[in-house]
Amino acid sequence: MPTNIVPIPANEMDRILNLYEFDIxxxxxxSTFKDLTRLAAKxxxxxxxxxxxxxxxxxWSVSNFGLDIDQMAREDSVCQYTILEDDHFEVEDLSIDTRFxxxxxxxxxxxxRYYFGVPLKTNTGHNIGALCVLDxxxxxxxxxxxELLKIIAKEIITRLNTIKVIEDLKNRLLAEKETSKKVAHDIRGPLAGIIGVSEIIQDQGNDSKLADILEMVNLIHTSGKSVLDLADEILTEKRISKPLKEDDFNLLVLKEKLLKLYTPQAKYKDINFTVHINETNETIGFSKNKLLQIIGNLISNALKFTTEKGxxxxDLDLQTIEDQKYLNIAVTDDGVGMSDESIDRILNGTNTSSDGTVGEKGYGFGLVMVKHLIDGLKGKLEISSIEGKGTKFEVKIPQY
Structure with missing residues (x-):
């Protein structure tokens, strides 16, 4: 295969969608795969x-044995060829293969010199990565x-599926909790009104002929007050400060992860990469659902089209509008910029890829996936750009 041709799976868009479903x-x-990478080498x-x-x-090298590596540009990897295969991909001598x-x-x-890779095939038949050994x-x-390496590859997918099931359950439980809060909020107003009316009747109902009615009103008042207290308790719960769990997200945690994941890419191109958060809201928890995929693609795209020394x-913030909390994300670069036509294609989901400022290969679908993920979360994406001066992506995602 000629070295200037980018290897792209025929089902690349579906493959990327399948990878993002795991929300990794x-x-x-x-730690999840440490034992398996060691076993594969053995x-x-x-x-x-x-x-x-x-x-x-x-x-992304999510687990490694024998080589301390976290990430590599896709166009430099050998595994980009493994995900094209159904069974395995082997190179006996990398030094004489013109691709590597x-x-x-x-x-x-x-x-x-030596490479052997087994594709990590999901239950839907998409190769989202590879288990590889090198020497x-x-x-x-x-x-x-x-055959033993293939068994390990299947175990990797099994563990990823297990993680996905657990995360899906957590998201469902969080949604149920938020629904209960909304119900409590919705019933609070009418209950308060009933109690208010009953108090007026109590104050004006001293006539003995109203004794039976007053007794019923007292029951309404007592019951309504009890439910109102319960609603207040549910609504107040979200304001109680709780210790942050290991897998909880807030602005501080998100900032640290973004710096860890994307600073190496920025240093490689000698680009100044920064992450700013609103410190006032830095410890407020929110859902991490698809956030790393959305922001990560926007950052990678910005780095791709920003020149050296750029x-x-x-910028990350939480905003509350009419009792609805939103996560606001802005990714800004001073790179090559975009035309109005390119912006329209992204927002319409028809964008195609192009090479970066130092020849980084385009694999397509990156920004199309971002738009797809944002739409799935009922969020909004806005893009502003001036050709030759830079681009700004603004994302607003509701937090339920």
Whole structure:
């Protein structure tokens, strides 16, 4: 295959959608697969083993053995070819393969030569990444070892599915809790009105002929007050300060994750990357559902189209409008900018990819996926840009 052709799966859009359904935090899975990466290296007899997930821009090494690596540009990876395969992909000598011989991992100090990868195929048949093993020496795996690596690859998918089920349950429980709060809020007004009327009747109803009516009103008042207190208790619960759990999200946690995930990409291109948050709201919890996928794609896109010494900034805030909480996200760059036609194509979901400022390859669907995810969360996306001066993406996502 010629080196200038980008390998893209035929079902790339569906593949990316399937990956995003797992809503993966790429910075938080090392312990989940640590035993499997070690086992894969032992079975294959190689120095290195990696679990890689591949999105529109980046290969994320969510677990590693023998090589301390977190991420790599997708166009530089070997696993981008593995996700094209149904069974496996093998390169016996990377140094003589024109697709890889000029890559940094083939040169000193790594001097990698052998690669074997098994696609991570989901239940819907999409390859969202690869389990791979690498070595400095040339090798040839036996059929028995290959079968064992495939078993490990299936176990990786099983664990990802388990994580997804747990997260889906958490989101459903959170939605149920928010629904109960909304119900409490909705019934509070009418109940307060009933109690108010009953108090007026009590004050004016001293005539003994109204004794029976007053007794009924007293019952209404007592019952209504009890339910009103319950509604107040439910509504007040969200204002009680609670310790942040390990997997809870707030602006501080989100900022730290974004800096950890995308600072390496910015440093590689010598771009100034910053994340700012509204410190007043920094500890308020909110749902992390699809946030890393949405913001991550916007940041990767901004880095791709910003030149050396340029700037990419992220601003995060929480806003409450008429009892509805919104997460506001702004990603700004001073890169090459976009035409009005390009903006329209993104907002209409028909955008196509293009190469970055230093030749980064375009795999398409990145911004199309962002629009799809935002729509799925009932959010809004606005884009403003001046060609040659930069672009600003603004996202508003309701928090239920």
């Amino acid at each position: 935090d790429y910075s938080n899975l090392e 079975i294959s007899g190689t120095d290195i083993s990696l679990v890689n997930l591949i999105d529109s821009y980046t290969q 011989q000029d890559k940094s991992y083939v040169a000193n100090p790594l001097n990698l 400095k020496g040339q090798k040839k795996l036996t059929p028995e070892k290959i 700037n990419v900034g992220v």
